[in-house]
Amino acid sequence: MKRIGILTSGGDAPGMNAAVRAVARTAMANGIEVFGIRYGFAGLVAGDIFPLTSDSVANVLTRGGTFLYTARYPEFAQEEGQLRGIEQLKKHGIEALVVIGGDGSYHGALALTKRGFNSIGLPGTIDNDIPFTDLTIGFDTACTTAADAIDKIRDTASSHQRVFVINVMGRNCGDIAMRVGVASGADAIVIPEKPYSIEAIADKLKKSFANGKDHGIVIVAEGVMTSDEFLKELLKYGDFDARTEVLGHMQRGGEPTVSDRVLASKMGAYAVKLLMEGKGGLAVGIEDNHLCTHDIVDLFDSHHVGDYSLLAMNDDLSR
Numbered sequence: 001m002k003r004i005g006i007l008t009s010g011g012d013a014p015g016m017n018a019a020v021r022a023v024a025r026t027a028m029a030n031g032i033e034v035f036g037i038r039y040g041f042a043g044l045v046a047g048d049i050f051p052l053t054s055d056s057v058a059n060v061l062t063r064g065g066t067f068l069y070t071a072r073y074p075e076f077a078q079e080e081g082q083l084r085g086i087e088q089l090k091k092h093g094i095e096a097l098v099v100i101g102g103d104g105s106y107h108g109a110l111a112l113t114k115r116g117f118n119s120i121g122l123p124g125t126i127d128n129d130i131p132f133t134d135l136t137i138g139f140d141t142a143c144t145t146a147a148d149a150i151d152k153i154r155d156t157a158s159s160h161q162r163v164f165v166i167n168v169m170g171r172n173c174g175d176i177a178m179r180v181g182v183a184s185g186a187d188a189i190v191i192p193e194k195p196y197s198i199e200a201i202a203d204k205l206k207k208s209f210a211n212g213k214d215h216g217i218v219i220v221a222e223g224v225m226t227s228d229e230f231l232k233e234l235l236k237y238g239d240f241d242a243r244t245e246v247l248g249h250m251q252r253g254g255e256p257t258v259s260d261r262v263l264a265s266k267m268g269a270y271a272v273k274l275l276m277e278g279k280g281g282l283a284v285g286i287e288d289n290h291l292c293t294h295d296i297v298d299l300f301d302s303h304h305v306g307d308y309s310l311l312a313m314n315d316d317l318s319r
């Protein structure tokens with residue numbers, strides 16, 4: 001194999017740049033040329049493709065976002081988009097591709113593999129919603145950023161003895177909410193995957209204040225409802241002095257944590273080794289601290305399963 005391509009797709013995630021660097025440098029170390037593709041599958045179809053040198057990936061290891069840019073480009077689900085993408089790959093002499101993105105991007109990677117272009121998927125999404133991997137690139141950073149923001153909210157909540165209802169990201173997945181909730185000592189964590197009782201949460205907050213606690217933090221995953229909607233319901237069960245926050249896209253930015261930099265580097269290097277072995281249609285994951293692969297096609301029949309034991313544990317810890 002002489003030449004591979006790389007793109008980032010879907011929502012950006014801190015550590016994507018570190019993964020691109022790892023792919024590029026590993027390929028170069030093995031005598032393979034690397035081409036960057038801008039704007040995900042949109043740029044692939046448009047032919048926005050350029051050679052990467054060792055210098056092009058200098059100083060990106062520590063940077064958030066993705067210097068290759070990203071896009072949501074639903075047209076790639078159609079045959080026409082895929083065929084045009086393949087024309088571009090052929091035109092540039094690219095024989096195989098690394099796709100860094102979430103579940104949607106994996107569909108694109110699989111479609112290309114089925115059409116004869118081996119593609120390897122790396123899990124780049126803050127949501128941690130990909131099956132067969134304990135962690136996705138960007139999840140640790142997003143949780144760290146959100147926890148940092150909530151620490152600050154807690155200071156002002158305590159000063160006024162207020163309740164804050166805070167939305168965190170995770171389209172349909174409660175992993176960010178659970179991890180951030182535990183890390184920030186939230187009184188309650190509400191996620192889309194598990195049932196909850198707003199009345200029970202209100203009772204818990206009332207008891208906490210009665211016991212002398214000076215603040216209340218409720219973390220609500222965005223997939224459940226907005227923090228405003230949640231507060232409206234909460235106020236039916238108690239007369240709280242309360243405010244809402246939506247942390248939003250700030251969770252996707254910023255320098256990747258050490259964990260994300262190392263995870264991205266390991267996965268990027270591994271992806272190149274897989275392509276060199278002639279493999280494609282695979283998703284890279286990490287399970288019990290070991291890199292692993294699964295057929296992308298199997299991911300679509302599976303669901304990510306979070307560590308839901310954190311909910312009960314957190315309920316005991318936050319008093």
Ligand SMILES: Nc1ncnc2c1ncn2[C@@H]1O[C@H](COP(=O)(O)OP(=O)(O)O)[C@@H](O)[C@H]1O
Pocket residue numbers: 009010011040041042071072073074075076077078101102103104105106107108109111124125
């Ligand atoms: N069924 C599909 N077939 C081919 N490409 C797809 C498909 N679904 C999504 N994609 C491509 O992957 C991109 C990213 O998907 P999206 O769901 O937005 O983000 P993520 O990959 O982070 O989950 C889409 O904009 C589209 O270009």
Ligand SMILES: O=P(O)(O)OC[C@H]1O[C@](O)(COP(=O)(O)O)[C@@H](O)[C@@H]1O
Pocket residue numbers: 010011012102103124125126127169170171222252
């Ligand atoms: O940036 P957008 O298009 O508003 O999308 C927001 C969504 O993207 C995410 O930040 C990341 O999701 P993906 O990695 O699947 O793209 C979700 O947490 C959130 O629901």
Ligand SMILES: [Mg+2]
Pocket residue numbers: 010102103104125
């Ligand atoms: Mg997704």
